[in-house]
Amino acid sequence: MQLKHRFVLPLALVLSAVMLYPVAFSAWISLHDYRLTRLNDVRWVGLDNYTFIATDPGFLNAMGNTITFVIGAVTLELILGLGLAILLQRLVRFQNFIRSTLLAPMFITPIAVGLMFRFLLNSELGVISHYLGEIGISIDWFGPQLALFSIILIDVWQWTPFMVLMFLAGLESLPKAPFEAARIDGASAWLTFRSVTLPMLRPVITVAIIIRALDAFKVFEYVFAITRGGPGDATETIMYYIYQAGFRFFRMGEAAAAAFLLIVVILVLVIALVKATKSNTEAPNDV
């Protein structure tokens, strides 16, 4: 074995142990009727688990809810994050104080955030509901119509600061010259933002969206702490579905199949997003 290969060997071994083996084992499980309470009766079922999951109304509903959650949460976080970052960049005084205050929600563990909002928004016991009630507003935050939206808002509350952080770093690293040129040419603030800021910030936006979207696909804690997927299955997300199948019902074969289907969906979405961003970036050069 060549020396250069020997240097890589430890890393390759560690990666194989912590990544390749679990993934390969999960793939093997997904092709078997593998239940933790029936380990003496593990049977090969081929693609049955995949067929079952792909036609299970619960899985399809959970996937739909998750995609709605990801699109809703990431879009709101993107808009709010970008807006706040631009405002913060222009702020002359208290910038550091406000910046650190804004970041606070990110440091709270999501399960605690879930529990916190469960009580804050509780119709009888919650502070928010109480004060809204004082002005005659009654909102069923966790009713079937609003529950998923409420979960999205909680995610927005917690993770918009991440977007702010990313965009602020991006904005501060942009060159000054294009902005000066736009100002000299008499461009309005909106035109400058649309034609100068946004195109230059696009790579940062893409990365921020991908990171947040990947994270949002994993939403579990808020659902677990607040709604348990209800009312009905209005807030059941894919991670909650997999948790239920694997760790409550011990149907590991089905849980693994659901996880692999999720990976496929995420891969398709990420590739589509990167392609769309690339084509938008390349378009001006083609003109």
Next chain:
Amino acid sequence: MKKFNSLPAVTTFLSATFLSTALVSAADLNIIIEEVPDYEIIKKLTEEYEAANPDVTVTFDAMPFDAMRDKILTSSLAPSATYDVIIIDNPWMEEFAKAGYLAPLDDYIASSDGYDFDDFVGAVSSIGVVDGKTYGVPYYNYALGLIVRQDIFDKEGLEIPTTIEDYMETVKSLTTDDMFGAAMQPQKGYKIMEEWKNWLYANGGDVFDTDGNIIINNEAAVKALNQYIETYKSAAPANSLNWGFDEALRAVSSGTAATMLSYNWMLPALNAEGGMSGDLAGNFTLHEVPGGKAVLGTWSWGVPANAEDKDAAWDFVSWISSPEVAKRRAIMGGAPVRTSVLNDETVWKDGYGEAYYKALSGILEDAAPLTSGTNAEELIEIIGTELSAAVSEQKSPQEALDDAAAAVKRANR
């Protein structure tokens, strides 16, 4: 509210120690247990067991309910058990027993003089018996009962409802701008299933018939669901579709709601002076569930099949669940599971009063678990999801129950 009487305590402690087969040899017992009021009592009593068996160390791994199932599973799958003694919720019993996780206890029970297994309430002890073998002995019950604000009932001149129709009418009449007749727990899954099943029993329904056929979508079930929805709309707090046990309890203890169907052992906590109910303490009473038949929940003590020292594990289990210790546990506030304890006048006097134990006896006399089978946990979740969909008007009651029946079939494939 209750005082621990030292003389009987010493007497029963000595007799219980005698009943223990012998001083067990050195052992470290790890016990997984749920963080509920009964645990604090068990912990206190265990100090006496350790004093009588100086070579035995008992360590409790107390945790919330949600963390228990997978911990027990991983311990059971390991070559050597993490836990020497476990507690088992009733939906898990058949699943764990048939998976081979639990050691049969019949021989131990037979060889334990004075243990008196038949003294356990039949409905409770039968949960630990799977295919004719005993895998669990009762720890505490969490059968549901009707908890009411007696002061309000007295003021309004209301009788305690004995049928589900009476209950619906009563809670509706109690609902005003400031007060709700019932604090319900229609949260998806276990909670709504646990509450609605009382309505189902009242209408003569069940999940399966005696031949094992699914009858969750028959006429009785649809009627029960319609009644449940009507009660929610007419007497429960608005926007409480997501409420579970915690929220319902807070509503009752804070004086916002007049009744709740909940665990019988909540009564002592609600009536505790200086406790969660503040000035309302002492006003709560327990009664049988309207309709008569109640949902029964039970935690049982079990010894894992892969436990290293099963003898030591059983010695502790047989001691803590022995008639004498069970009596003291009840006096200290534990939820009783033995007939002798429920009928003991000392327990009535030093515990929570005759009325409470008589009501509890009545509840346990006609009570049955949510469902059974090796995938009971999954079936409860499936049905509970569909019930929630019906209460939140995403589906009609018939549609939701048809979907529940189809999903149960699918899960049992």
